[in-house]
Amino acid sequence: MLEVKNLNKRFGGVEAVKELSFNVRRNEIIGLIGPNGSGKTTILNLIMGYYRIDSGEISFEGDRIEGLDIHQISRKGIGMTFQITRIFRSMTVMQNMLVASRIGLCKEAEDRAFKLLRFLELDRVERELGGNLSYGQQKLLELGRVLMLEPALILLDEPAGGVNPVLIEKILDRIKQLQEQGKTFLIVEHNMSVIRRICERLIALDHGEKITEGDVEDVLEDKRVIDAYLGAET
Amino acid sequence: MKKQWSNFNLLIIGITIGIVCLLPSVIQNSFMVYMLLLIFFWALLGEAWNIIGGFAGQLSLGHAAYFGIGAYTSTLLSINYGVSPWLGMIVGGFLAMISAVAVGYPCFRLKEVYYSLATIVFGEMMRLTFISELARPWTGGAQGLIIQIKDNPLQFQFTNYEPYYYLIFAMMLASIFISYMIMNSKFGLDLLAIRDDEDAAKSLGIDTQKAKLKASAISAFLAGIAGTFYAQFFGYIDPNATMSYVISLQIVLVTLIGGKATVMGPILGSIVMTPIDAYTSMMLGGTYQGLHLMAYGMVIVVIVMLKPQGLIVLTGRVFERMQALIRQTPADRSGV
Amino acid sequence: MDLTQLLIQGLIAGILLGSLYSLIGLGMTLIVGVMGIVNFANGALLMLSMYAAYWVFVYTGVAPYALFIVAVPLLFFVGMAIQRGLIKPIIHASYEAQILATVGLSLFLTNFALLMWTADYRSVVTPLSYSSIMIGDVTISIARLIASGLSALTGVALYIFLQRTKMGKAMRATAQDRVLASLLGVNINRIDSIAFGIGSSLAAIAGVLILPIYYVSPTIGDTFILPAFATIVLGGFGNFIGALVGGVIIGIAESLTAVTFSSEFRQVASFLIIILILLYKPEGLFTRRLRE
Numbered sequence: 030m031l032e033v034k035n036l037n038k039r040f041g042g043v044e045a046v047k048e049l050s051f052n053v054r055r056n057e058i059i060g061l062i063g064p065n066g067s068g069k070t071t072i073l074n075l076i077m078g079y080y081r082i083d084s085g086e087i088s089f090e091g092d093r094i095e096g097l098d099i100h101q102i103s104r105k106g107i108g109m110t111f112q113i114t115r116i117f118r119s120m121t122v123m124q125n126m127l128v129a130s131r132i133g134l135c136k137e138a139e140d141r142a143f144k145l146l147r148f149l150e151l152d153r154v155e156r157e158l159g160g161n162l163s164y165g166q167q168k169l170l171e172l173g174r175v176l177m178l179e180p181a182l183i184l185l186d187e188p189a190g191g192v193n194p195v196l197i198e199k200i201l202d203r204i205k206q207l208q209e210q211g212k213t214f215l216i217v218e219h220n221m222s223v224i225r226r227i228c229e230r231l232i233a234l235d236h237g238e239k240i241t242e243g244d245v246e247d248v249l250e251d252k253r254v255i256d257a258y259l260g261a262e263t
Numbered sequence: 264m265k266k267q268w269s270n271f272n273l274l275i276i277g278i279t280i281g282i283v284c285l286l287p288s289v290i291q292n293s294f295m296v297y298m299l300l301l302i303f304f305w306a307l308l309g310e311a312w313n314i315i316g317g318f319a320g321q322l323s324l325g326h327a328a329y330f331g332i333g334a335y336t337s338t339l340l341s342i343n344y345g346v347s348p349w350l351g352m353i354v355g356g357f358l359a360m361i362s363a364v365a366v367g368y369p370c371f372r373l374k375e376v377y378y379s380l381a382t383i384v385f386g387e388m389m390r391l392t393f394i395s396e397l398a399r400p401w402t403g404g405a406q407g408l409i410i411q412i413k414d415n416p417l418q419f420q421f422t423n424y425e426p427y428y429y430l431i432f433a434m435m436l437a438s439i440f441i442s443y444m445i446m447n448s449k450f451g452l453d454l455l456a457i458r459d460d461e462d463a464a465k466s467l468g469i470d471t472q473k474a475k476l477k478a479s480a481i482s483a484f485l486a487g488i489a490g491t492f493y494a495q496f497f498g499y500i501d502p503n504a505t506m507s508y509v510i511s512l513q514i515v516l517v518t519l520i521g522g523k524a525t526v527m528g529p530i531l532g533s534i535v536m537t538p539i540d541a542y543t544s545m546m547l548g549g550t551y552q553g554l555h556l557m558a559y560g561m562v563i564v565v566i567v568m569l570k571p572q573g574l575i576v577l578t579g580r581v582f583e584r585m586q587a588l589i590r591q592t593p594a595d596r597s598g599v
Numbered sequence: 600m601d602l603t604q605l606l607i608q609g610l611i612a613g614i615l616l617g618s619l620y621s622l623i624g625l626g627m628t629l630i631v632g633v634m635g636i637v638n639f640a641n642g643a644l645l646m647l648s649m650y651a652a653y654w655v656f657v658y659t660g661v662a663p664y665a666l667f668i669v670a671v672p673l674l675f676f677v678g679m680a681i682q683r684g685l686i687k688p689i690i691h692a693s694y695e696a697q698i699l700a701t702v703g704l705s706l707f708l709t710n711f712a713l714l715m716w717t718a719d720y721r722s723v724v725t726p727l728s729y730s731s732i733m734i735g736d737v738t739i740s741i742a743r744l745i746a747s748g749l750s751a752l753t754g755v756a757l758y759i760f761l762q763r764t765k766m767g768k769a770m771r772a773t774a775q776d777r778v779l780a781s782l783l784g785v786n787i788n789r790i791d792s793i794a795f796g797i798g799s800s801l802a803a804i805a806g807v808l809i810l811p812i813y814y815v816s817p818t819i820g821d822t823f824i825l826p827a828f829a830t831i832v833l834g835g836f837g838n839f840i841g842a843l844v845g846g847v848i849i850g851i852a853e854s855l856t857a858v859t860f861s862s863e864f865r866q867v868a869s870f871l872i873i874i875l876i877l878l879y880k881p882e883g884l885f886t887r888r889l890r891e
Binding site: 320322324369370373374375376377379380381383384387388391395396397509512515519553554556557559560561562563564567568571 | 637685688689692693694695696698699700702703704705706707708709710711712713714817825828832861863864866867870873874877878881
């Protein structure tokens with residue numbers, strides 16, 4: 030579904046992503062792991078269009094998307110949540126949802142939004158301003174907002190970051206349910222238990238390069254991955 | 264978000280409009296009529312700015328340029344080609360619109376500070392162009408242009424206040440209506456999202472560049488037609504009176520005081536600011552030149568630091584309490 | 600004078616004028632770099648410095664260039680006060696709030712001066728004001744030459760401060776990464792205050808330097824703020840070398856425009872440069888392309 034080929038990106042003197050290639054298959058939940066600075070968030074940003082690639086190709090459902098504007102990539106069916114939540118603080122929860130509506134402001138959109146809010150147990154706070162929500166609620170709202178777009182592929186940047194274990198469970202349950210409904214996920218995560226619980230396949234990075242990929246347990250036990258996390262000298 | 268119109272709301276609106284229409288006949292004091300006229304005028308400018316500056320959150324500090332373009336377009340068309348200022352007003356509005364898009368196209372792509380800087384530059388550039396000796400044969404330069412006001416309704420000329428009063432009131436109502444429509448549309452939500460976090464808005468499929476340009480265009484058009492009104496009412500325009508940085512700041516101030524990104528904020532701001540402005544510049548203008556502008560500077564700083572949402576938040580609570588008392592507000596599922 | 604002589608004259612005048620723009624630009628770019636705030640009130644501060652110097656001159660007859668002793672410390676502390684009172688509370692507010700705060704301050708200060716001292720033009724006339732030297736066929740005003748030289752000297756002093764002193768290095772660190780700097784133990788608040796103080800002092804120095812050359816009036820700040828903006832846009836926000844070179848470029852552009860067309864169009868040069876830079880290289884000519 031998503032094909033990344035020979036991706037390269039440097040910032041000034043730093044090569045953030047080096048000759049990276051990987052695929053994301055339809056309907057799978059794939060995890061992107063690696064120590065800090067390995068380029069994980071950069072990759073998500075490159076896919077979504079926040080950064081422009083230096084070289085390489087990104088294809089989604091057969092179409093090349095590198096170089097497109099962010100909103101164009103979004104319209105192709107890719108959604109993203111952020112490491113630090115970026116909900117609209119001065120708008121209400123319901124307004125946050127409706128902004129993402131592809132069909133404008135109509136009863137149907139409001140109904141869908143409300144259903145999603147209920148799915149995420151945010152329906153009680155629908156009139157609350159985004160800025161007044163707790164961090165966990167904001168994370169859920171961001172997820173809900175991206176779901177309003179009805180994307181085929183969802184990029185999650187550390188969905189469990191800063192969230193209490195109970196809420197993490199809730200989020201993971203939702204993700205599993207969404208997978209059953211046909212969605213595909215690419216998740217960047219540090220939290221190993223989350224990865225074990227939900228990812229089907231892993232791609233491990235270090236210093237912008239892919240060091241291995243494959244089954245969750247295999248990758249996590251791979252010596253190279255462990256070395257990367259423990260900071261062995263390259 | 265569709266705010267359901269309760270009978271209460273409609274009644275209040277109807278009564279207000281009725282009162283405003285009857286006022287000139289009831290109050291024989293032409294100064295009061297003039298003052299109200301000015302209030303409506305600044306409210307219109309405030310509403311215009313609010314669309315790009317409030318809803319979309321893009322701080323335009325050069326709106327006087329659009330105002331001036333409107334004023335000069337209709338005036339020059341009228342003086343040189345005998346075109347009726349009614350038509351000139353529309354043309355002026357469109358020219359203002361085109362300028363806004365021309366400025367916005369390169370600058371909306373950049374960080375917002377650059378946009379604000381660019382609007383200041385554009386405003387000053389317009390003023391200097393129109394005031395320059397080079398342009399004098401065409402624009403009248405620093406001496407400005409005089410419009411002969413005789414009684415000629417077809418040429419947008421009236422000899423007493425009343426017609427102007429009703430006209431500016433209607434224009435203000437139109438701007439409120441436009442503002443209201445925007446606020447309740449997806450476009451309005453998009454603008455608010457852009458204001459809060461433009462990058463996040465992009466990730467939701469919003470073409471932020473297009474949205475900002477659209478808002479800017481509407482805003483400039485309204486400022487432009489206000490310019491024509493100004494020209495036809497005061498009968499004299501010059502670059503310093505119409506295109507100066509101070510005028511731009513005043514336009515911002517109206518909305519800032521009242522409340523950005525709200526429909527009625529600019530109205531409230533004008534109600535508060537205009538009488539004070541008129542009073543200080545008339546009473547104190549001569550002896551204490553600069554006092555009212557100094558006060559403006561202080562007000563800007565105070566509002567920004569203490570009450571950035573504007574005074575409208577105070578009225579919001581009052582109004583809500585009134586509504587609760589009458590108990591006619593329907594369950595408003597999604598509104599703020 | 601034939602065309603080449605005219606152009607050379609314009610070039611020289613431009614370099615001299617440009618060094619003043621560099622000075623003011625340095626102050627503004629320092630503040631932008633350290634705090635991320637574009638100080639719209641910088642011109643007003645220059646104006647205040649001029650008035651302070653003017654009044655001291657009128658009452659004590661001290662030689663104009665000695666007035667640094669008064670203007671610079673005064674504006675340094677005024678700058679720090681502004682930072683503490685106005686900037687610090689809104690350092691985390693929206694960019695609109697930050698812009699409006701300094702815009703409002705500028706409006707306030709300019710009209711305060713108007714109120715206190717009226718719009719009358721005043722001037723400080725010294726033997727320097729009208730003297731000039733001739734190099735070949737080119738006339739150079741001595742006052743401008745001195746202004747230029749002292750500007751350059753100030754630039755060097757600032758450079759040494761930023762590169763060699765502990766505080767200067769802390770300031771540069773803050774400009775690069777505020778969070779990291781504070782984690783490394785830098786007192787961000789103090790750096791901010793001092794940076795704003797320095798920025799204001801640079802404007803103050805410029806104010807004293809132009810005292811023998813320009814009329815003192817409440818609006819003198821406005822005359823200089825636009826080229827100052829052009830300087831920091833051209834040079835890149837926070838870019839030291841950019842401000843130095845940028846100021847001179849702006850000065851030359853203005854001067855040549857005045858010479859070839861008319862004095863009225865001086866400011867058009869600044870405008871056009873701002874527009875062109877924003878269109879094609881918004882991070883400034885001297886900054887490596889960072890934005891995506």
